[in-house]
């Protein structure tokens with residue numbers, strides 16, 4: 039039995055494309071592993087705290103000081119460590135991840151705990167595992183729009199690759215829904231393309 043960590047961070051609840059389509063990824067994973075367990079972490083209902091002075095002091099203490107300020111961080115890291123697969127549903131906000139997902143990242147990417155610093159650079163301390171990232175965006179960032187508008191900047195996909203890589207997780211797969219604010223036809227095309235990509239990534243067993 040595998041454990042899936044499902045992270046969602048759209049404030050639009052059940053209407054959110056990122057939540058709906060990432061939920062379909064979870065369902066597909068469960069179809070292949072019906073005894074699988076899902077940890078649901080809704081980062082809007084329970085936003086992770088922003089790092090504060092206590093957190094900053096505790097992570098830099100040598101030897102590490104397991105201070106109360108790290109309690110949230112420990113809970114979120116434990117969920118990630120318990121997972122065999124991670125599924126993230128995220129909107130693109132201002133070319134990158136929403137603040138709630140960034141707050142989660144700031145809690146789980148921790149020196150001496152999920153990575154260490156060496157002369158050769160940062161070395162991840164978590165085992166690798168698949169991460170499926172469903173990205174919902176109003177416009178287009180991986181290609182020009184159908185009208186030929188150039189793609190927007192994308193600081194989301196390279197950022198997630200870099201930050202998960204820092205903690206040892208490199209097996210990332212992106213499923214994008216682009217053009218969601220460009221009318222019903224664009225939305226239908228985006229959903230169909232995302233479902234096709236999911237079927238290719240996770241063929242029925």
Ligand SMILES: Cc1cc2nc3c(=O)[nH]c(=O)nc-3n(C[C@H](O)[C@H](O)[C@H](O)COP(=O)(O)O)c2cc1C
Pocket residue numbers: 048049050053054055056057128129130131132133134174175176177178190218219
């Ligand atoms: C604060 C904010 C920032 C946004 N920034 C972008 C952006 O940079 N690029 C883009 O294509 N869409 C942007 N959007 C549109 C959302 O990505 C789009 O509505 C998406 O469908 C929301 O995801 P959801 O359906 O999962 O809630 C932004 C929306 C909001 C509210």
